[in-house]
Amino acid sequence: MRDNHPMPDENGSLRVGVVGAGAFGRNHARVYRDLAADASQRVEFAGIADTDFARAQSVAAEFKTRAFLSAAELIAEGVDAVSVAVPTVLHLPVARELMQSGVDVLIEKPLAASISEADELITVAEAYGRVAQAGHLERFNPAVRATFPLLTHPMFFEVHRLSVFTPRSLDVDVVLDLMIHDIDIVLTFAKSKVKEIRAVGLPILSKKVDIANVRMEFESGCVANFTASRVSTERVRKLRFFQPRQYVSLDYSRQDVLVLTMEDGAPDTLGMDPFNPASVVASALPGIVPFKPKLEQQEPLKAEIASFLNAARRRSQPEVTLEAGRDALAIATQIVEAIAAHSERAHLRDLTRARH
Ligand SMILES: NC(=O)c1ccc[n+]([C@@H]2O[C@H](COP(=O)([O-])OP(=O)(O)OC[C@H]3O[C@@H](n4cnc5c(N)ncnc54)[C@H](O)[C@@H]3O)[C@@H](O)[C@H]2O)c1
Known part of the structure; x- marks a missing residue:
């Protein structure tokens, strides 16, 4: 001191x-x-x-x-x-x-x-x-905060984090650059140990993996699909998940959450496209109840720093511990290894070399 x-x-x-x-x-x-x-x-x-x-x-x-x-x-x-x-x-x-x-x-x-x-x-x-905090700022995103009380038994996550290419953070691959945000959030939401990881990733514009897709299975049986790209033509920051009788769609950028709940005795929902919630809401299917939690927009970094200073003042455990940062890093590292193993199996290095 x-x-x-x-x-x-x-x-x-x-x-x-x-x-x-x-x-x-x-x-x-x-x-x-x-x-x-x-x-x-x-x-x-x-x-x-x-x-x-x-x-x-x-x-x-x-x-x-x-x-x-x-x-x-x-x-x-x-x-x-x-x-x-x-x-x-x-x-x-x-x-x-x-x-x-x-x-x-x-x-x-x-x-x-x-x-x-x-x-x-x-x-x-x-x-x-x-007091030492890991900088996973999406934990402080109002949309993520509003989702915590909604969690019951999430069984399937679909996550997209797509960015337009900029020549920054090219010393690390897209898993450590972008996907790690979602890894931390899904680990926190799923509350189960990771059992299996399957992954594919490709370098596109840089020498490191620029786009990756991961299928993660938890011991609970929950499955999460992640796609992260830094060579996209659009910017997307979305996490969607299903749990019994419920679909939850979270947009990190818009700081917006939509929950669709199927009431008891609701009719069959054949034809509904859960990845296009707007269509479901518009069609006002009987028995499907839409709900949008009221959120106060806030810059996640501001909330993260305020939380850190609060913990420093009170000498309390930070909201995002170093252990959580380590857990996300451990999974990201396993994903990087799974991508390398897949790349080896698929002879991707030879294919890339052959192109040049
Ligand atoms: N939370 C997020 O969304 C997010 C976004 C971008 C970057 N990051 C993280 O923030 C960190 C910095 O990333 P960046 O994009 O700002 O990198 P950067 O390369 O733009 O900046 C790093 C700076 O650190 C300086 N520096 C290097 N060694 C130093 C030392 N020993 N002492 C003092 N300064 C030193 C460099 O001169 C440089 O100005 C990385 O860990 C990155 O992963 C987080």
Whole structure:
């Protein structure tokens, strides 16, 4: 624990910071600037650090804070809680240094570059009594939050996360870049151990897998199909699932949930296309009751950071633990291996080589 700035009590002001002033660290900085501007939040934005100092300076100037060259400089300045938004391969060394200096951390997803690194983060957080949160921000999406109380016995998930190609995060494949968001949500919703994974994935525009499809079966018998792509012509963020007598459709982007419930004694619904709920609602089939939970739109990152700071103040377990981050990473890693095995079986490398 740093000694020049004692940990504030529950009502005290928190000094916060960001390490990594890249594309996503900038978003964290924006949220901290907004919190610092609101006196009721009792947040001081101490600074942002980046080894690319010009980048740190530019983001610091934009969001009215100070620029530093390293996590060590930020620590010396005195901080209580910091977002770690450096490339994934550096999550462990940066977050470890912060935690060993008595700083609480919100670590971007994926939690780490390997399971053993994720384990080390968990060990360090425990050893130094730190509040450490994994950055799975979709947990804070109002549509996801509204879905929790609706869960009964989900048996089949269909998930699509499609993005238009941009030359970012190409150091990791689409499973760790995009699909991991949905892996975390489905693991949380399904509440069962994964029994089997089948996967296919292809590099299209980058050297890593750009599009992947996964079939996951849980011990409960629940099945989840995931499709993630970063080479799509459209942007889609949808998770749909079926549970007894119910269909639930969640749109992460629109922050919208639709529930269709079949009442007892409802007539046969032959002809209904559950993947086109609009048609079902429009046709007002007798016995099918549509319901849309009332949601208050909120930026998930804002809610995530607010939740992290709340846990830091109260010294309580964060809503998304490092263990949850590790679980999502472990499944993502199994998927990457399943894709590699499939690619081997299908001689995809030879096919790709033959094209060039
Ligand atoms: N939650 C999400 O939806 C989401 C979206 C995008 C990225 N991310 C995650 O955020 C993290 C950062 O991604 P990005 O797209 O912003 O990457 P980026 O490459 O744009 O930025 C990373 C920054 O970290 C800096 N940096 C590297 N080493 C450093 C060090 N030792 N100390 C301080 N700064 C250092 C780099 O100079 C760079 O400016 C990654 O883990 C990524 O997976 C999460």
